Amino acid sequence: MAPLTVWVLAGCLLGVTSAQSTEDNVFWYREAEGELEEALNNEPNRNQAKNIIVFIGDGMGIPTITAARIYKGQQQGKNGEEGHLYFEKFPHVALSKTYNPDRQVPDSAGTATAYWCGYKGNYETLGVDARVSAGQCTASRVKRNSRPCLMEWAQEAGKDTGQSLWAVGGHCGHHCEHKRSAKTPSAHRNWECDEKLGERGRDCVDIARQLVENAPGKLAKVIFGGGRQNMIANLNNTRFAPENPSACKRQDGRDLTQDWLSEKRSAGLSAKFVATTEELRSVNLSQTDHIMGLFGNSHTPYEDLRDKTLGGTPSLVEMTETAIKLLSKNEKGFFLAVEGGRIDHAHHDTKARRSLSETLQFEEAVKRAHQLTSHQDTLIVVTADHSHVMTIQGYPVRGKDILGASEKSRDDGMPYTTLFYSNGPNWNVSWNGSHVVRGDLNGVDTTAWEYTQPSGLKFKEETHGGEDVAIYATGPWSHLFHGVHEQSYIPHVISHAARIGPRADCKALKSDQACAFSSAGPPTRLQAAPLALLLLLVSWMVRPH
Known part of the structure; x- marks a missing residue:
């Protein structure tokens, strides 16, 4: 080929590259075609889910996700807008309506009831339905006012369970498992330890005690988070001194972590309590049945303030990886709840950079979980409990520092x-x-x-936002997240995908056929008989005569 021809072709190629770098119509067509091909090649996964991992970004509304996406890209030297968070590439996306039965803008407690238990609860209540208002201890103990939640469903199916929280281990609103781990669900989100019960809650059990004394909490194989003051009385007399003056402090003189260890060991189980990165890494997971890691007297530290030495706190990513490795020993699978709790806390302080940093740490935990599991048998759901009132405003130029x-x-x-x-x-x-x-x-x-x-x-403290939040899902039956859903819909999809809880008796369907059951659960034989008769009658009526 003549040298001139080579230079002409090279110039044309450079011209194409230059044109595409300006994001012309060719660039956007190719971008769209690539995305369309991915969508067309995406087949529904109708396998039964062996494992379930639910990630809750506390306060991670859509504006937070957008801002974090831009922040991430700009940290990498890019404009930022064109990037994505890892879970934004999951094949199925939906929206979740977050309101409480009694509030247009929700708190973290009632929303936790929705996405863990499958029914909505009032503002500041935990694991109880709308017949219980905040602080009504007696009503919260009425059996019909609550039902089992996801962790209980998984345990009944023989799966191992765990939770990894980047906040207080028993923090109000952060996990329905903590509130539903006793036979008496909590009527108030603030009843984290006995100090907060007061006169209204004197006949109820505080959340920390529920976690270690009753199923499903005491049956969990992994418990990671903060909240040592909720669990250990007289903390100033321990290696964890000093106490956090603003956090709940146990008044009954008990060390619930030691009670937890004693109960496990008396049952012939291997259990470990850890409080630092070094202690966590020293655990032989192959020889350990249960592990509790409490990494803060109150909340775990923000990622930018975290002590990254061996004597400090493990990251949410490391907690998540450790939990998955321990829980994966069960051949029947596992259920794991992971929360990025401090996204919310930074928003309440209107410290946007910190909230975006926490979101990126949360993203890394999702990525690691996805890498450690199989798309074929693991359902991963990423969502938020509620949004915040942060917005992206004005008309900043492309690539402007977010x-x-x-x-x-x-x-x-x-x-x-x-x-x-x-x-x-x-x-x-x-x-x-x-x-x-x-x-x-x-x-x-x-x-x-x-x-x-x-x-x-x-405002002394910024409030939550009331708009819908996103649901991102991948794995078995993730295609059932497909529109705008009530937040309480989430655990019902998980129930169907894994055949646990209300849908435990469904056959392993390979289609989107529904399993018929009443609002009280799968039909009993007595219920099924008239239902079958009714179906026969209807089929006879519609036959041509």
Whole structure:
């Protein structure tokens, strides 16, 4: 080939590359065609789920996911908008309606009841239905006001169970297993330890005791999180001193971690209690039946503040990996709940960078779980309990620092942040007699870890948001997440996929055929007889005569 021809062809190729780098119509067509091919090649997986892993990003609303996606890309030197979080590539996506029966914008307690138990509960209640209001201890003990939840369903099916929480192990609202682990569900999310029970809760059992004394909590093979003060009385007299003055403190003199160990060992089981990364890594998982890891007196630390030495706290990723390795020993499979609890806490403080960092740590845990399991037999669901009131505002140029200040306002000539909260502690405005004056962001490092984003209303603590949250799913029967669902729909899909709980008696269907059962559960023989008669009658009526 002549040299001139080579140079002409090279120039054409460079021209194509240059054109595509500007994201012209060819670029977007190829992008769309590739995504369409993936969708067309995606076949529903109708295998029975052996393993179930549910990831809850506490407060991880869609604005948080979008901002975290951009933040991740910008950390890698890219514009950011074009990227994705690992779980955003899962084949099935839906939306979840998060409201409580008595609140338009929910709390983390009632939502936990929905996504763990399959029915909705009122604001500040745990594991009980809408017949129980917050603080009604007696009503919470009425059997008909609650039902078994996912962890119980899995245990009844012979699966091993566990939970890995990046917050307080028994923190209100973070896991229905903690609230439903006793025969008396908790009527209030704040009853984390006996100190908080008060007069209203004196006939109820605190959440920490439920976790170690009653099924399903005491049957869990893995319990990771924080909350040592909820479990251990007189903490200042232990290696975990000093106490956190703002956290619940046990008053009954008990060390529930030692009670837990004693109960396991008396049953002939191998159990380990750990409190540091080094202790966690020293556990021989092949010779261990149960493991409890409490890595903070109150909550576990934020990822950017975490002590990463051996004497510090393991990451959520390491907790998740350890849990999966231990639970995978059961040939019947496992159920694992993983929560990124501190996404929510950083949002309440309007510290956006910290919340986005926590979201990326959560993403890494999802990625590791997906790598350690098989798509063929493991259902992974990623969702949130609720959203927050953070928004992405203005018209920032492509690639603008998501944590930075955008262009100046045309009204007052001052810069404003791209991320903004509709309410929160940083309400920095004043009246100069003629107009409202905002705080000047010139010279302010809005990317700092401790920086609090501006807010529109003055609140001591930012609130939750009431919009729908996303559900991302992969694995057996994940295609049943397909539209806009009530949050309480989530465990029913899991029940169907794994044949546990309400759908334990369903045959291993290879189609999307429904299993008929009443609202009280699968029909009994007495219920099934008239149902069969009715079906015969209907079929006779529609026959041609």
